[in-house]
Amino acid sequence: MLKTIVIKQTIRENILQPAFLLTLIIQIAVIGILAFGVGLHYENGLLVSFDWFGGKIEEQVHSFAETFASANYELVSSSLMFLFIIGCSFLYPELLRSPLLIVTLARPVSRASLFLSKFAGFSLLVFSAVIIFSLIVSAIFYEKSDGNIGGSLLLGSVSFCFEFITIFAICSLVGLLIENSMGTAVIAVALYFFLGPLVADAGEIQNPLLKVSLILLPPVGQLSRATQELVLSYRLNPDIYLLSLLYIAVILGVSTTLFHRRDIG
Amino acid sequence: MIPIVETRSLSKTYRSDFGRKSVQALQDLSLSVYQGEIFALLGLNGAGKSTLMKILLDLVRPTSGEVRVFGETLKSYHWRRKVGYLPELFAVPRFMTALNVLRYLGELSGIKGNALSVRIDEMIVRVGLSEAANRQVHTFSKGMVLRLGVAQALLHQPQILFLDEPTEGLDPLGRKMVRTLLIDLANSGVTILLNSHLLSEVELVAHRVGILHKGRLRAQGKLSELLPQNQHFEVEVAENPSLEGPWTFLQVRSGWTSEVQGSEQLQQLLAALKSRSVPVLAVKPVRTTLEDVFFNYISGDGDAEDNSDQADYP
Numbered sequence: 001m002l003k004t005i006v007i008k009q010t011i012r013e014n015i016l017q018p019a020f021l022l023t024l025i026i027q028i029a030v031i032g033i034l035a036f037g038v039g040l041h042y043e044n045g046l047l048v049s050f051d052w053f054g055g056k057i058e059e060q061v062h063s064f065a066e067t068f069a070s071a072n073y074e075l076v077s078s079s080l081m082f083l084f085i086i087g088c089s090f091l092y093p094e095l096l097r098s099p100l101l102i103v104t105l106a107r108p109v110s111r112a113s114l115f116l117s118k119f120a121g122f123s124l125l126v127f128s129a130v131i132i133f134s135l136i137v138s139a140i141f142y143e144k145s146d147g148n149i150g151g152s153l154l155l156g157s158v159s160f161c162f163e164f165i166t167i168f169a170i171c172s173l174v175g176l177l178i179e180n181s182m183g184t185a186v187i188a189v190a191l192y193f194f195l196g197p198l199v200a201d202a203g204e205i206q207n208p209l210l211k212v213s214l215i216l217l218p219p220v221g222q223l224s225r226a227t228q229e230l231v232l233s234y235r236l237n238p239d240i241y242l243l244s245l246l247y248i249a250v251i252l253g254v255s256t257t258l259f260h261r262r263d264i265g
Numbered sequence: 266m267i268p269i270v271e272t273r274s275l276s277k278t279y280r281s282d283f284g285r286k287s288v289q290a291l292q293d294l295s296l297s298v299y300q301g302e303i304f305a306l307l308g309l310n311g312a313g314k315s316t317l318m319k320i321l322l323d324l325v326r327p328t329s330g331e332v333r334v335f336g337e338t339l340k341s342y343h344w345r346r347k348v349g350y351l352p353e354l355f356a357v358p359r360f361m362t363a364l365n366v367l368r369y370l371g372e373l374s375g376i377k378g379n380a381l382s383v384r385i386d387e388m389i390v391r392v393g394l395s396e397a398a399n400r401q402v403h404t405f406s407k408g409m410v411l412r413l414g415v416a417q418a419l420l421h422q423p424q425i426l427f428l429d430e431p432t433e434g435l436d437p438l439g440r441k442m443v444r445t446l447l448i449d450l451a452n453s454g455v456t457i458l459l460n461s462h463l464l465s466e467v468e469l470v471a472h473r474v475g476i477l478h479k480g481r482l483r484a485q486g487k488l489s490e491l492l493p494q495n496q497h498f499e500v501e502v503a504e505n506p507s508l509e510g511p512w513t514f515l516q517v518r519s520g521w522t523s524e525v526q527g528s529e530q531l532q533q534l535l536a537a538l539k540s541r542s543v544p545v546l547a548v549k550p551v552r553t554t555l556e557d558v559f560f561n562y563i564s565g566d567g568d569a570e571d572n573s574d575q576a577d578y579p
Contacts, residue, residue, distance in 0.1 A: 005372040013358070099356035100366075103417060106322045106350035106427075107373040110342050263279075264324040265315075265352070 003109060003117045010091075010121025019087035020125070023080050027133045030076055034137060040065075040144045047148075066232070073231055077160060078193070081167070084126050085192060088168045089185035091122055092175030092255075102265045111260045119172060119252070126164050130157050156231030159241075163223045166244045167192050169251040170218055176258050196221030218247045267336060268297035269425055269456050270321060275330030277316055277480075290316040292480045294330070298425075303447060303457040305467040307559055308477035314460040315353055317477070318427050321458070322350055334425070346375055349423030353430045353460070355414030359403035363394055363413050366402065367420055374421035388416040393442070407434045415443065425456040432466055444470055468555045478563045491558050497551035498531045499524050506543040508534075520546055 014020055039051030050057045050065055057064050095101060095118060104114060134157030141149045167188055175184040195214070198205075200221030202214040222240045229235040275294040280287045291313045298304045306314045319325040320332060323339040335344045357366050364385065371381045389398045392412040402410060411434055418426060431447075432440045447470050451457055461467050467474060468488065475485035484491060503520045512534055514521040525531050531548070538545055 003373065005369060009369055098358065100358060100369075102319070102322075102324055102352050103350060103355070103370060104373060105324055106345060106348065106352075107370065108342050108344075108346040108375060109373050261326070263319075263326060265319055 001113055001116065002120050003113055006104075006109075006114060006117035007121040007124065010118050011125050014087065014091070014122055014125055017087055017090070019083045020129075023083045023087075023129060026076065026079055026083075027129065031133070031136050031140070034140045038144065040141075042146050042148055045148060047145075070228075070232055073228065077227070080130070081160075081164065081192065082189065084164055085167055085171065085188045086185050088122055088126075088164075088171050089175060089188055090181040091118060092172050093179050093181040093184060096176070096179055096264075105264055112256045115172075115256050115259045116252070119168070123161075123165055123168060126168075127161050130161055130164075133157070134160075152231050152234050155234075155236075156227055159223070159227035159230050162241060162244060163220060163227055166218055166220055166223060166248055169248045169255070170220075173251050173255045173258070176255055176262075191217070192220050192224075196224060200225055218251070219243055266299050268333075269300050269335060270296070270298040270458060271331075271333045272296045272317075272321075273331040275317070275320065275332060276328050277313075277320060277325065278328045289480050291320070291327070294477075294480070294482050296475060296482060296485065298456060298458055300456050301451060301454050302472040303451050303459060303470050305459045305461055305471035305474045306477055307461065307464060307467060307474055307555075309462065309563065312477045313480040314477055315429055318350075318429055318458070318460060321427060322348065346421065347424040349418035349421065349426045351414045351418040351426070351428045351431055353433070355411060357402050357410070357413070360401055362401055363389065363398045363405075363416075366413060367417060370417045371420050376421055384420060384422075388420055391419075391446075392416045408436055408439050411435055412439065412442075415446070419446075419450075423455065425458065426450065427458050429460045430462070431459065432461070432463055440466065464554070464556045464559055474555070476559055476562045483562045484558075488555065492555070493553050493558075496528065497524055497526055497553065498528075499547075499549045499551050500531070500534055500538075500545065501547040501549070502538060502543050502545055504543065506538055506541055508537050508541065510534075510537065512537075524551060 037053045039049075040047060041049040041051075047061055047065055048058065050061050050068070052068075105111065131154075134153050138151065138153040141153065170191060171184050171188045174187050175181070178184060178187075195217060198221065199214045199217050199219060202211050205211045205214065219240060223244055226237045226240045229237070273295050275291055275296075276289070277291040278287050278289050294313075294317065296317075306317065308314045316325060320327050321334060322345070323342070332339055335347060337344050361369075367385045367388065368381065371385060376384060389395055392415050394409060394412055394416065397405065397409060402413070405413070411431070415431065418428070428447075432443050435443065444466065447457055447459070451470075451472075459467070459471065471488065473485065473487050474491065476483045476491075499522055501517070501520055501522045502514070505514055505516070505521050508514075510533075511530075512523045512525065514523045523534070525534050535545065535548070
């Protein structure tokens with residue numbers, strides 16, 4: 001079903017994209033800061049002091065470390081997700097404009113296969129970047145904390161990838177419908193950063209119409225919270241991943257059908 | 266003989282603005298293309314030639330009608346292994362090299378490994394891009410990009426070629442290369458469906474032509490059937506012969522000339538001139554070109570209906 005050559009070509013086309021290069025720069029900077037600017041000192045498995053570029057924190061160190069981790073996680077994950085959303089928003093509108101599309105589809109390749117292979121190619125690129133990054137960060141923390149922390153980051157990175165696929169599926173649908181990269185990016189960013197948190201809080205909303213409308217939206221806000229909980233407190237909420245899988249399958253199904261039915265060229 | 270490409274009552278309407286505006290690109294088009302022939306579709310820009318090709322490749326979906334390629338409907342896509350396509354204004358992403366393009370499209374066509382490398386080398390040499398194979402396409406001239414387009418269309422040794430304006434933008438040498446290639450391919454059994462508005466080029470290579478105008482097939486047939494059977498001649502004499510009869514002589518720089526239709530009239534005129542002892546300077550055949558025929562049909566003067574169903578191949 002998936003075409004390896006299309007996956008490879010998608011990775012080749014996108015690895016040097018500005019948004020993607022910027023994520024690499026951020027990741028390298030974070031790794032540098034954690035490797036050379038942060039020091040953790042444990043005694044009997046308890047954090048006793050926290051070094052931050054030469055400054056030493058010894059009082060209320062545990063709460064400081066929690067705040068530090070939460071704020072930095074939020075900053076780094078939001079920046080990376082923002083850039084990944086920008087990057088993936090271009091994929092399908094660009095595909096529809098690509099001069100190579102009509103000669104590609106004149107080959108014995110189904111439209112569904114092309115569509116899903118592009119999806120897999122870009123997802124693989126993001127997964128590789130996120131997993132390698134989290135592996136390095138986990139290794140740094142593991143080493144600095146004498147093995148006390150590190151594992152949750154790896155699990156968190158898998159959850160982050162899940163978040164990304166959900167929002168990427170939405171981008172694919174919006175990109176096919178409006179055929180505009182910037183428009184797709186704006187809608188996806190709004191959904192992830194503004195509507196997502198609203199959906200996550202839909203249970204507290206009183207207006208039934210608004211509540212139903214928000215519940216119908218993909219659960220990117222809940223996923224984002226689930227990732228954060230996984231990274232910071234090791235809590236796993238499997239239901240939200242199942243729900244997201246359902247959303248991803250439906251959205252990709254609709255997008256593939258739309259791509260299959262449209263006139264090309 | 267079973268046609269390789271067959272359309273029946275094919276129509277396509279493009280709709281925009283939520284269906285409020287519509288353009289009828291093809292209307293009730295029935296056409297057959299047979300193995301080993303070069304069939305040229307002629308038409309002005311917007312006549313529907315490219316739309317037809319895209320429908321045959323399942324890139325564009327028809328509004329109504331039936332299409333068969335290699336006897337199959339377009340529901341499956343495996344028949345496309347046997348098809349080569351050169352789109353109008355062929356282009357590829359700027360950062361790709363010629364080799365990247367051919368490798369990507371070759372693998373999609375199902376050729377792999379060493380066989381693909383050998384085939385790419387052959388095609389690169391055949392279209393004269395050996396020196397530029399590793400260069401990024403944005404450094405190519407228009408003609409080089411088109412030659413790359415020809416290479417990708419032929420890469421997987423297709424049994425039928427769909428070529429949309431294959432000589433557009435090529436210099437005379439490039440055009441000759443494409444012409445020779447088309448004739449060689451047709452001789453080796455490859456069927457070619459060619460879109461063009463370069464009528465002189467078509468006249469040199471096509472076995473049959475179809476004239477498409479405003480989405481309708483106004484005529485189709487062998488060139489010999491579309492070109493008028495009655496040959497015209499121009500007879501030039503030194504002085505005004507003042508003959509009685511259907512002949513009108515016009516003064517030109519070197520003498521007086523008259524046009525006659527068919528060899529019978531020519532013989533009559535020559536006999537009359539001989540009886541008057543008027544010296545004949547020259548007798549020249551006046552050739553009716555495909556261009557004349559084409560303009561005749563698209564201006565509505567030609568009797569399209571009479572020709573559209575005749576001349577089934579071969």
